[in-house]
Amino acid sequence: VSVPPLVQVQKSLVGVVPQSTVKLKCDVEASPNSNNFWIKGEEMLFKSPKYTIMEKRSGYKVVMLLTVHNATRADIGTFTCMAQNTMGRSEDSVRLYEIKVTTTTTTTTTTTTTTVSTTTADTNLILEITSSVRSTSHPFDSMSGTVIRAIDEDLPENWLFPSAAPAPLELETHSGARASLISSHFILSLMLVCLLR
Numbered sequence: 595v596s597v598p599p600l601v602q603v604q605k606s607l608v609g610v611v612p613q614s615t616v617k618l619k620c621d622v623e624a625s626p627n628s629n630n631f632w633i634k635g636e637e638m639l640f641k642s643p644k645y646t647i648m649e650k651r652s653g654y655k656v657v658m659l660l661t662v663h664n665a666t667r668a669d670i671g672t673f674t675c676m677a678q679n680t681m682g683r684s685e686d687s688v689r690l691y692e693i694k695v696t697t698t699t700t701t702t703t704t705t706t707t708t709t710v711s712t713t714t715a716d717t718n719l720i721l722e723i724t725s726s727v728r729s730t731s732h733p734f735d736s737m738s739g740t741v742i743r744a745i746d747e748d749l750p751e752n753w754l755f756p757s758a759a760p761a762p763l764e765l766e767t768h769s770g771a772r773a774s775l776i777s778s779h780f781i782l783s784l785m786l787v788c789l790l791r
Contacts, residue, residue: 598682599624601675606686609693610665618688620658620675627651628677632660635671667692 604619622630632639632647639645639660646661656677662669670692676685 595625596681597623597625599628599677599679599684601677601684601686603675603686603688605688607689607691609691610662610669611693611695612665612667614665616662616665616690618660618662618673618675618690620660620686620688622656622658622675622677622684623654624656624677624679624681625654626679626681627654628656628679630656630658630675630677632658633674633676634669639673662690665690 600623602621604621608616608618610616618632620630620632622628630649632645639647641647644663646659646663648659648661650657650659658675660673660675670690672687672689674685674687676683678684
């Protein structure tokens with residue numbers, strides 16, 4: 595029995611991440627056997643470093659496999675699977691589209707506290723320095739294949755708190771604290787020093 599080719603792609607829309615490999619499949623049924631090929635635009639594709647073309651035959655059925663290596667924006671578009679025998683010609687198409695890679699941002703904040711104490715005859719002075727280091731990283735930039743890291747350092751104001759207590763009095767400040775609360779701690783501490791003199 596002689597019949598013209600029947601061509602059907604397995605997926606008519608296929609996404610690809612740039613710089614990756616993608617496979618396009620096409621099923622062909624024909625009797626007598628057909629000549630099968632892939633076309634991009636108006637150009638017939640042949641085996642090359644860019645393309646691998648394979649066929650798997652089983653009687654009058656053929657599975658055509660086109661592998662596109664190291665896909666770029668130039669590869670985005672329509673690929674046509676075509677089959678032709680003495681009874682006729684048939685084709686079907688696959689549209690290849692780019693999958694946009696999104697980079698995720700992870701923000702980590704680390705607070706370190708350093709306390710330096712100095713002692714005078716009447717008072718103990720505590721100097722506390724708090725610094726926040728914010729590290730923003732983009733785990734992977736797929737276009738360049740590199741890891742990107744950026745570090746920003748925010749140093750809050752330095753605070754000096756007098757204390758008349760026998761042991762050093764620790765008053766913590768953080769960059770997000772309200773100024774009125776910090777001012778009242780300072781004024782109370784200053785009043786304690788003046789009263790105890």
